[in-house]
Amino acid sequence: DIVMTQSPDSLAVSLGERATINCKSSQSVLSSSNNKNYLAWFQQKPGQPPKLLLFWASTRESGVPDRFSGSGSGTDFTLTISSLQAEDVAVYYCQQYYTTPRAFGQGTKVEIK
Amino acid sequence: QVQLVESGGGLVKPGGSLRLSCAASGFTFSDHYMSWIRQAPGKGLEWVSYISTSGSTIYYADSVKGRFTISRDNAKNSLYLQMNSLRAEDTAVYYCARRTQPPDCWGQGTLVTVSS
Numbered sequence: 001d002i003v004m005t006q007s008p009d010s011l012a013v014s015l016g017e018r019a020t021i022n023c024k025s026s027q028s029v030l031s032s033s034n035n036k037n038y039l040a041w042f043q044q045k046p047g048q049p050p051k052l053l054l055f056w057a058s059t060r061e062s063g064v065p066d067r068f069s070g071s072g073s074g075t076d077f078t079l080t081i082s083s084l085q086a087e088d089v090a091v092y093y094c095q096q097y098y099t100t101p102r103a104f105g106q107g108t109k110v111e112i113k
Numbered sequence: 114q115v116q117l118v119e120s121g122g123g124l125v126k127p128g129g130s131l132r133l134s135c136a137a138s139g140f141t142f143s144d145h146y147m148s149w150i151r152q153a154p155g156k157g158l159e160w161v162s163y164i165s166t167s168g169s170t171i172y173y174a175d176s177v178k179g180r181f182t183i184s185r186d187n188a189k190n191s192l193y194l195q196m197n198s199l200r201a202e203d204t205a206v207y208y209c210a211r212r213t214q215p216p217d218c219w220g221q222g223t224l225v226t227v228s229s
Contacts, residue, residue, distance in 0.1 A: 040215035042158075049208055049219035050158065061217065093158055097214040100172045102148075102160040 002027050002096050006105035012113040019081040021108045023094035028074045031098065038098035041070055041079045044107075045090045053092075054079070086112065115139040115218045117209045122223030129199050133223060135192040135209030143187040146213045149194050151205035152222070159205075162194065163213045177203075199227045 003026040013019040029038045037057035042050040052061045057077055058070040067082045081088055089112060094105040121133040135147070148163040162173045162183040171183055182195040192209055204227045210216035 038214065044158075049222055051219070052215060052217045055215050055217075095158075095160075095215055100163075101174050102163075102213060102215075104158040104160065107157045 001101055002029070002099060002103050004094055004096055004103045004105040006092075006094060006108050008108060009106070010109040010111065012111045013081075013084045014113045015086065016083050017113075019084050019088070019110055021079040021092050021094075021110075023072075023077040023079070023105050025075045025077075025096055029096045029098040030074045037073055037077070038096055039070075039072070039077050040095045040097060041068075042093045042095065042104075043088075043090045044093065050093065081110070084110070084112070115211065117211065117218060117220035119207060119209050119220045119223035122207065122225045124226045124228065125199055126229050127200060127227055129227070130195070130197045131199065131225060133194040133196065133207055133209075133225070135194075135220060137190045137192065137209075137211070140211070142185075142190040145211050147185060147192045148210040148213050148216050149183060149192075150208045150210055150216065150219075151203075151225075152208070153202075153205045156205075161207070164192070196225070199225075201227050203227050 005024045007022045039057040041054040043053050044050040054070040069080050071078050091107045091109050093107050116138045118136045125131050149161040164171050164183045180198045184193045206222040206224050208222045209220040211218040
C-alpha cells in the first residue's frame, strides 16, 4: 500500500504571506502511460466536508482561486498558497488515486499567525 | 447543481448493523464511480470503499473488508453502505463522494457512533 506523509502537521502564517505544505508518497504516483501524477489536494474547513482544490498534482478545480498552486512529481509534492487569506484557515489533505487503497495524508492545519 | 445527501447514521451497539444511504442529484449518477470516505472525530480522512458505474467493480479498505458492503441503485440515483459487525473504531462521519480519481464532490456526511 502507498503511504502518504504530509509536513508539517501544522503551520501558522501571517495574512498575505506564503504557506507551503509538503506531501510525500512511499511509492511513485506518476503513471508512465500518460505522464500524469495521480495526486490531489483537498481543503477542509471546520464543520464542512472536504473540497477538492487540485488534481493531477497541479490542475486547479473550477472556481479555486489562483493563489492555490501545486507542484511536484513522482513521490514529492507541494501545495502553495501564495498569499494567505483569512478564509484559507483549514486543514489540507493530499491523496493519491494511483492505486487502491486511495490513501490520504494525515492532514496539515493552516492557521493565521 | 450537484448534490449528495447522506442518511442512515446514528448510535449503534458494538456488533450491530447500520445501512447508510446517499441520494444523488444534479448529475447523471449512472455515469460516475462513487465512493464512501470516513473521518473519525478529530482525525483525518480514510477511504472506505468505491463502486464502479455498473457495480461490477468494487474495492474495500482492509479495515472494513468482510464487514461492509457497498451497492448502488442507478434507477434511484442512490448509493448504499451496509455496515455489519460494527466496532468502536468505525465511529466516524461517513461521506459519500462522486468519482474516485479523485473524489470531486462530497456530501455533508452522516455520523455513525458505535458505543454500548
